[in-house]
Amino acid sequence: xxxxxxxxxxxxxxxVAISCxxxxxxxVLTFSTFWPYPSLLPEVVSLDYYAHVFIENxxxxxxxxxxxxxxxxxxxxxxxxxxxAGKAIAxxxxxxxxxxxxxxxxxxxxxxxxxxxxxxxxxxxxxxxGTFFGVAxxxxxxxxxxxxxxxxxxxxxxGKGLEQQASVLGAGTATIFIKVTLPRIMPGxxxxxxxxxxxxxxxxxxxxxxxxxxxxxxxxxxxxxxxSREHHIAAVYSILLIVSAMISLYLTExxxxxxxxxxxxxxx
Amino acid sequence: MLLGPFxxxxxxxxxxxxxxxxxxxxxxxxAFGMDSVSLEYYRRVLTDFRFISSLRHTFYxxxxxxxxxxALGVFVAFLVHKTKRSNKxxxxxxxVPIVIPHIVVIIMIFHIFFQTGILSRFAFAIxxxxxxxxxxxxxxxxxxxxxxxVYLYKQIPFVMLMVISISRNIDSKYFQVAENLxxxxxxxxxxxxxxxxxxxxxxxxxxxxxxxFGAFEVPFLLGSPARQTLPILAFIEYTSPVLDDRPAxxxxxxxxxxxxxxxxxxxxxVLSILTKRGMEGAIV
Numbered sequence: 001x002x003x004x005x006x007x008x009x010x011x012x013x014x015x016v017a018i019s020c021x022x023x024x025x026x027x028v029l030t031f032s033t034f035w036p037y038p039s040l041l042p043e044v045v046s047l048d049y050y051a052h053v054f055i056e057n058x059x060x061x062x063x064x065x066x067x068x069x070x071x072x073x074x075x076x077x078x079x080x081x082x083x084x085a086g087k088a089i090a091x092x093x094x095x096x097x098x099x100x101x102x103x104x105x106x107x108x109x110x111x112x113x114x115x116x117x118x119x120x121x122x123x124x125x126x127x128x129x130g131t132f133f134g135v136a137x138x139x140x141x142x143x144x145x146x147x148x149x150x151x152x153x154x155x156x157x158x159g160k161g162l163e164q165q166a167s168v169l170g171a172g173t174a175t176i177f178i179k180v181t182l183p184r185i186m187p188g189x190x191x192x193x194x195x196x197x198x199x200x201x202x203x204x205x206x207x208x209x210x211x212x213x214x215x216x217x218x219x220x221x222x223x224x225x226x227x228s229r230e231h232h233i234a235a236v237y238s239i240l241l242i243v244s245a246m247i248s249l250y251l252t253e254x255x256x257x258x259x260x261x262x263x264x265x266x267x268x
Numbered sequence: 269m270l271l272g273p274f275x276x277x278x279x280x281x282x283x284x285x286x287x288x289x290x291x292x293x294x295x296x297x298x299a300f301g302m303d304s305v306s307l308e309y310y311r312r313v314l315t316d317f318r319f320i321s322s323l324r325h326t327f328y329x330x331x332x333x334x335x336x337x338x339a340l341g342v343f344v345a346f347l348v349h350k351t352k353r354s355n356k357x358x359x360x361x362x363x364v365p366i367v368i369p370h371i372v373v374i375i376m377i378f379h380i381f382f383q384t385g386i387l388s389r390f391a392f393a394i395x396x397x398x399x400x401x402x403x404x405x406x407x408x409x410x411x412x413x414x415x416x417x418v419y420l421y422k423q424i425p426f427v428m429l430m431v432i433s434i435s436r437n438i439d440s441k442y443f444q445v446a447e448n449l450x451x452x453x454x455x456x457x458x459x460x461x462x463x464x465x466x467x468x469x470x471x472x473x474x475x476x477x478x479x480x481f482g483a484f485e486v487p488f489l490l491g492s493p494a495r496q497t498l499p500i501l502a503f504i505e506y507t508s509p510v511l512d513d514r515p516a517x518x519x520x521x522x523x524x525x526x527x528x529x530x531x532x533x534x535x536x537x538v539l540s541i542l543t544k545r546g547m548e549g550a551i552v
Contacts, residue, residue, distance in 0.1 A: 005350070022376035023270060039389070080273060088270075109475075114524055
């Protein structure tokens, strides 16, 4: 057994390298203004692409704001749905529970394209196409399975014992939720929120069909640049997307941690 | 009822969307003055050679990418377990691909694997090839290699994470007992570890397969124009200026939805068999 250890270590680091190397490629792309074929490194390096994205294009800032706001809104709505649903699945037994558990997974499995094209006509009729709310509603559908799955796990671990104690001691439903349940499920809420957020910022075809070209997210700006082979500009947008998403999530976590002591709770 | 909001969204958007697709696939679009109902469009789609080859190609992409993702994901989980690095920074780096959106992965994979990509440049530098054209076509290729690589990059860490989070909960007593009773490492692997992990591996496989089956962006941007997956075929029909193509697009959508629902049904069946067997094993 001992002899194999170095091999395991080496293979482990090979996979770590495979995970990270493409990101380096992405960063190099954003700077390389001139990189003819056989050379291994770019021959001219500049900030031209960044200038193009940030200074010459006024859509950029708006797209970043739209992406981030949309992602936060989707995460918020998804959590409102996922917290009670997770609680129901984890803590109560009811008829058809097995069916509901499967139903939760369904939006993950059925191709989104099929659902979006189907609902498109209805969305046009009730005037939700091209609106922020319409796009958010559809994205929520695809973020739900992840969030409900996480919240179910959280409630399975947390249980309802403490809540029952609080109830016996005379606390009201709202008080129990805010003082007892919320602090204990906060880490789960955070990870479910983060996942919903990342599902939202990565969506393309949803925003494309339901947004009808009026809701411009960063993802919507990236795709045409990939199609017209302007990959360098697409790479700058990608970095912008990743960095702005990371900053938003980092700040959110900071704020949440200020109010909730997260070290005492079980993390999924 | 706590599940109310969930059922509301599912009912209105999901079920509503599928019913709309079904109605339109029968040729009923009053908005376009089409109000007769028939199975004509299903006949048209199912006899179209493009649909048949697309169906085959979609299954091939989904099956290859999910089988490889699961095999490699389990292998990486095994490596993490053996090297005991699940709390180190390197483990965080291993999970990086999970948070990178697919379209960003598309850009990265393109510039690594394309004929003028970095791998081709390395091959040129060490004299393996004499020009960019000698490098195999891995992007926009008929075999869908580029598409599959994108899925692998995203899904291997995903499978690994699922497997690791479950194996943490496996009681280590099982292994000690087995070892004391003289089980070989191979027996422990096949008789204890794999059966306990089977439901997780099955779920991981389902998620990966479904993604490969229904994803749009990746085959749209990296796939061969000659070999399209079903969602892209549906999208092309949907955006076609010919109104008659729209019910055909919906027919394709209904067919892929039905295939997905059958997948979930099979999954539920197999899962219940696996967990039942797992229970019996635990009692014995």
